Amino acid sequence: MTMQRLSGWGRTAWTVADVIATTDENQIRSTLSSVGDRGVIARGLGRSYGAAAQNAGGTVLEMTSEHDPLGVDAVLDPISGILDVAASVSLDSILRMCVPRGWFVPVTPGTRFVTVGGAIASDVHGKNHHIDGSFGEHVRSMTVMLSSGEIVELSPGSQPAWFWATVGGMGLTGIVLRASLQMLRIESSKVRVETERLGNFDAVCEAMSGDGEDDSYRYSVCWVDLLATGSSMGRGVLTRGDHATAAEAEGDEPLAYDPRLKVSAPGWVPNGLLNKFSIKAFNEAWYRKAPSQRHIGIESIPAFFHPLDGVNKWNRLYGTQGFIQYQFIVPLDRTDVLRKVIETFSAAGVASFLAVLKRMGPQNLAPMSFPTEGWTLTLDMAAGIKGLAELLASVDAMVLDAGGRHYLAKDSHVSPSAVRRGYPRLDEWMTTQEAMDPRGVWRSDLSRRLGLVDPRRNP
Ligand SMILES: Cc1cc2nc3c(=O)[nH]c(=O)nc-3n(C[C@H](O)[C@H](O)[C@H](O)COP(=O)(O)OP(=O)(O)OC[C@H]3O[C@@H](n4cnc5c(N)ncnc54)[C@H](O)[C@@H]3O)c2cc1C
Structure with a gap:
């Protein structure tokens, strides 16, 4: 057990906990039997952006097996x-x-x-x-x-x-x-990818709408330029794909897979490196680089699914203040709200390095699962931007009024009432949670901030 400072991937809201790195059932059980009143939470690879896998003053069980000498279990x-x-x-x-x-x-x-x-x-x-x-x-x-x-x-x-x-x-x-x-x-480790540039928000929504051809692709996502204004507002680059057949992949080893990390972000990065100007230049270049006519190509799994993984510790690029990732969803018929949100960010000049739009399918049976049928927009922004809290609060209201919600794995800012409104089955989930954990052992910084666990129960 060691006392460690932990944060989420966004590197904001650091807190200290007793961290026990183990996957051993007996050790986990003995930790649970002697737990203090700040409780316990599991942590995986710490890729949630906020404080879901932190527990200030309590215990964090680090459940990873990256270096397991016995190999992959x-x-x-x-x-x-x-x-x-x-x-x-x-x-x-x-x-x-x-x-x-x-x-x-x-x-x-x-x-x-x-x-x-x-x-x-x-x-x-x-x-x-x-x-x-x-x-x-x-x-x-x-x-x-x-x-x-x-x-x-x-x-x-x-x-x-x-x-x-x-x-x-x-x-x-x-x-x-x-x-x-x-x-x-x-059949292969390759993806057949179609890429096309779409000049504004309407073109993006039309191309991705369920009435169109989008459903004929297994994978579909659109990068959106949040800094574009006027007639280009909401322009994007749509990429859609399917796993390539062995014949399309070509070569002798269609299933060969080699996901090597390419580079590491430097250990120290000046605050403000990713700002409105550098991101505007990046967005322009990214948009221009995409083919103006639909283009079909073959890409590797890492290039298509995990491009950011090519840069180790890229989350440092936002400097010491860290960054916020903001992801919400609104129902399919509320493209008006989506447009308003994009206009709001665009008008405020909020620069997002990675703004991604996706049309989601139906919700599953899990009361706290984020996806519902609708449009989800994900964007990240430097945590130190002036007036950010007020701006996000105004966007929260638009999202919630439209019947939308926020993604807890990305969250570091919404209020308990926003979660209550966005997740109408919260009480049902809390009843099940209490039946599974009557002593109230599971606690995280996220659960405390959002009131996900009744504070009257104590380990
Ligand atoms: C670059 C990047 C891109 C991402 N893209 C997407 C995306 O496209 N879609 C998406 O949905 N998410 C995305 N995420 C978010 C990420 O997938 C989730 O936050 C995921 O939960 C992180 O897994 P982890 O192992 O790092 O868990 P952690 O971040 O360590 O923990 C996340 C939650 O899982 C719980 N947990 C961990 N292990 C266990 C366990 N063994 N038992 C019970 N609970 C456990 C923790 O208590 C915590 O509540 C992205 C994150 C990054 C950094």
């Missing part, structure tokens, strides 16, 4: 594609093991450096949400340690309420120890 059934895997294993390790054998993860977020436990707890989504739903929908069963130390087997068929409360439950129902995942068959 996972077994793949080569016929069914069912992967039985420890929750501490990363998607990076799973891909290295499974892609050469012709299987891909059913859902991947924009980074492969997340653990299976973190992917379940946030119910992560990828570029294929409109077709395949989110991560939890591909979990056939999971083994969970409750705060009592008891181990339970949860599946959608046998313990549906507990299963779905854990999917998207932000680590507050128990520790996921193992999961059984249905993987996706692939």
Whole structure:
């Protein structure tokens, strides 16, 4: 056990906790039996942006197995594609093991450096949400340690309420120890990608709308230039794709997979390096670089799914003040609100290095899962921008009035009432959470800030 300063990927709101790095069931159980009143939370690879995997003054169980001398704790059934895997294993390790054998993860977020436990707890989504739903929908069963130390087997068929409360439950129902995942068959490690430039917001919405051809692609996402104004407001670069066949991939080894890290961000970066001017220049170059007519190409898995993973520790580029990632969703018919939000950021000159728009498919059964049918916009911005809190509060109101919500895995700013409004099944989830954790052991900085766990219960 060591006292450590922790933050999320956004590097804001650092707090100190006792960190125990273990995946050993007996050690976890003994930690739970002697827990203090600040409780315990699991942490994976710390890729959630805010404080979901922190616990000021309490205990954090670091559940990663990146350097496990015994290798990757996972077994793949080569016929069914069912992967039985420890929750501490990363998607990076799973891909290295499974892609050469012709299987891909059913859902991947924009980074492969997340653990299976973190992917379940946030119910992560990828570029294929409109077709395949989110991560939890591909979990056939999971083994969970409750705060009592008891181990339970949860599946959608046998313990549906507990299963779905854990999917998207932000680590507050128990520790996921193992999961059984249905993987996706692939013929090659390449993706056939169509890229096109879209000149304004209307063109983006039209191209991505469900009535169009978007549903014929498994993967679809649009980068949006938030600094463009006037007739170019909301312009973007749409990329859509599908796994390439062996013939399309060409070469002798269609399943060869080599996701090497390319460079590291420097250890020290001056504050303000990513500012309105540098990002405007980047956006212009990025937009111009995209083909003006639809272009079809073949890309590798890392290039298409995880481009940011090519730069190790890129989150340092925002300097010591860190950055905020803001992700919300609004219903499909509320493109008016989406437009208003983009206009608001554009008018305020808020520079976002990575503004991404995605059309999401239907919601699953998990009460706290973020995706619902609609449009989700994700943007990041330097935490030190003047007036940011007021600006985001005004956008929060637009989102909530439209029946939308915010993504907890990215959040570091919304209020408890915003979560209550955005997640109408919160009370139902809290009742299940209490049944699974009557002593109130699971606590995180996020759960305290947003009132996700009743503070009257104490370990
Ligand atoms: C560059 C980048 C791109 C991203 N893109 C996307 C995206 O496209 N879609 C998307 O949905 N998300 C995205 N994310 C967010 C990320 O996928 C989630 O935050 C994910 O939960 C991180 O997993 P982790 O292992 O790092 O977990 P952590 O960040 O360490 O923890 C996240 C939550 O999981 C819980 N947890 C961790 N392990 C366990 C366990 N074993 N049992 C129970 N609970 C556990 C923690 O308590 C915490 O509540 C992105 C993040 C980054 C940095």
